[in-house]
Amino acid sequence: MAIVRTKICGITSVEDAVVAAEAGADAIGLVFYRPSPRAVDVRQARAIVAALPPFVTTVGLFVNASRCEINETLDAVRLDMLQFHGDESPADCDGYHKPWYKALRVKPGIDVRAHAGEYQGASAILLDSYVAGVPGGTGESFDWSLIPRDLSQPLVLAGGLNPENVERAIAQVKPYAVDVSGGVEVRKGVKDADRVRDFVRRVRGWV
Numbered sequence: 180m181a182i183v184r185t186k187i188c189g190i191t192s193v194e195d196a197v198v199a200a201e202a203g204a205d206a207i208g209l210v211f212y213r214p215s216p217r218a219v220d221v222r223q224a225r226a227i228v229a230a231l232p233p234f235v236t237t238v239g240l241f242v243n244a245s246r247c248e249i250n251e252t253l254d255a256v257r258l259d260m261l262q263f264h265g266d267e268s269p270a271d272c273d274g275y276h277k278p279w280y281k282a283l284r285v286k287p288g289i290d291v292r293a294h295a296g297e298y299q300g301a302s303a304i305l306l307d308s309y310v311a312g313v314p315g316g317t318g319e320s321f322d323w324s325l326i327p328r329d330l331s332q333p334l335v336l337a338g339g340l341n342p343e344n345v346e347r348a349i350a351q352v353k354p355y356a357v358d359v360s361g362g363v364e365v366r367k368g369v370k371d372a373d374r375v376r377d378f379v380r381r382v383r384g385w386v
């Protein structure tokens with residue numbers, strides 16, 4: 180059985196980053212989108228990244244950010260990958276000399292395969308729930324039967340995942356990785372250490 184990778188997104192403190200890393204998360208996500216309750220600035224992000232042990236991937240999440248803002252963030256913070264979670268075109272995502280992946284928000288009627296196929300430069304495609312007016316981090320799951328089996332890029336499953344449903348999600352979707360934010364929080368922007376550990380254990384099949 181393939182190992183499924185875990186990303187814990189929306190980390191806003193050193194403490195939560197260390198919990199995620201010690202739990203066995205493969206990646207942590209830092210939200211550079213000011214309207215989000217999970218947004219961090221570059222000073223917070225630098226402190227979080229500095230506290231991480233080796234081999235934990237740092238992902239910067241952007242929503243329709245300007246090239247200038249992304250480049251300034253990359254100059255200030257050691258980010259390994261970029262997650263584009265807005266309406267960015269394939270061209271908008273290229274040119275940062277970093278691996279990147281694109282989030283697509285799924286609702287009935289969307290042709291996921293065709294949409295994903297436009298992002299040939301992406302290291303992966305992340306599928307999240309569509310909620311009108313909110314780009315992500317909604318805690319809402321979507322109908323996993325809408326996911327095509329034969330995407331050409333690795334699939335990162337997101338949207339309303341939590342320790343209670345992640346094993347079912349993995350069994351049904353067989354993603355490359357899972358990404359969680361709200362499902363392992365005490366409140367928006369603050370992780371629940373026990374739920375983070377429980378989530379990672381379940382993804383790894385340790386329970």
Ligand SMILES: O=C(O)c1ccccc1N[C@@H]1O[C@H](COP(=O)(O)O)[C@@H](O)[C@H]1O
Nearest residue numbers: 188215315316318337338339359360361
């Ligand atoms: O976390 C946020 O606040 C956020 C804001 C804007 C875009 C994306 C955001 N988070 C990402 O949304 C998905 C699903 O989150 P959840 O588990 O349903 O809460 C995940 O990829 C987060 O990284």
